[in-house]
Amino acid sequence: MRNLFAKPHLAHFHWLQQRLSAFFLLPLSYWLFMFAERCLHANYSEMLTWLHSPMNKYGLIAWFLLVCYHGALGVQVIFEDYISRTRQRLAIWSANTFFIGLALCAVLFLVQI
Amino acid sequence: MPHNRPISPHLQIYRLPLTGLISISHRLTGVLLSIGLLGLVFIVWQITLGEEHFTHLQAILNTTSSRILLVGFVYALLFHLCHGVRHLIWDAGRTFSREKLNYYALVELIISASLTLFIARELL
Numbered sequence: 001m002r003n004l005f006a007k008p009h010l011a012h013f014h015w016l017q018q019r020l021s022a023f024f025l026l027p028l029s030y031w032l033f034m035f036a037e038r039c040l041h042a043n044y045s046e047m048l049t050w051l052h053s054p055m056n057k058y059g060l061i062a063w064f065l066l067v068c069y070h071g072a073l074g075v076q077v078i079f080e081d082y083i084s085r086t087r088q089r090l091a092i093w094s095a096n097t098f099f100i101g102l103a104l105c106a107v108l109f110l111v112q113i
Numbered sequence: 114m115p116h117n118r119p120i121s122p123h124l125q126i127y128r129l130p131l132t133g134l135i136s137i138s139h140r141l142t143g144v145l146l147s148i149g150l151l152g153l154v155f156i157v158w159q160i161t162l163g164e165e166h167f168t169h170l171q172a173i174l175n176t177t178s179s180r181i182l183l184v185g186f187v188y189a190l191l192f193h194l195c196h197g198v199r200h201l202i203w204d205a206g207r208t209f210s211r212e213k214l215n216y217y218a219l220v221e222l223i224i225s226a227s228l229t230l231f232i233a234r235e236l237l
Contacts, residue, residue, distance in 0.1 A: 019200075023201065026197075029190070033187075033235075039156055039170075040174055040236060044167045047167065064154075067150065071146070075144065078140055106154050106157055109160070112161055113157075
């Protein structure tokens, strides 16, 4: 524990980023559930009012960004464990493209609302 | 080379203990949630397109099959979250004894299921 933030080794960095993103995602889940509730029950103007509040807008944006980062880190480990060396690079590259694409779309959509 | 050497436990023969099942489920739910993320981004997209798209989407989201899928997503998320919290506790070097591993595996399952019931009730 003492050296948690020391020694910037690549694997250690990956591990730390995974944990830090997880830690910050815990409270941010609140915005996801609030958003989901409104998706099911709010009318369009209520939805827009909720999304126009900076707390909600940036809370949701932060959730999307962090969750995509957390997902990319996690899927990378799974691919490293289960996919042969020769195909690993392509698989991880595809997964990263998927998550970067999703994060970009989410942010672009949320900013323009 | 003799062919009767011992091999490592094979997944189809070796019965995984509860802790092992939960561990692989953590990965599985992680992948499923990533796929579910596509749906969430799609919802946000529909909101940007205007009121007509949103009300149409909302009608679809409120069908029984969508609701079942949604509760599944919530459960996957909360299970992944609860197991993630245990990983954070392990990273602090705690609860590694066999009894505690088994005990907290059960605690985690109960908490994630109760949280899902609570949130599903609030959502639906």
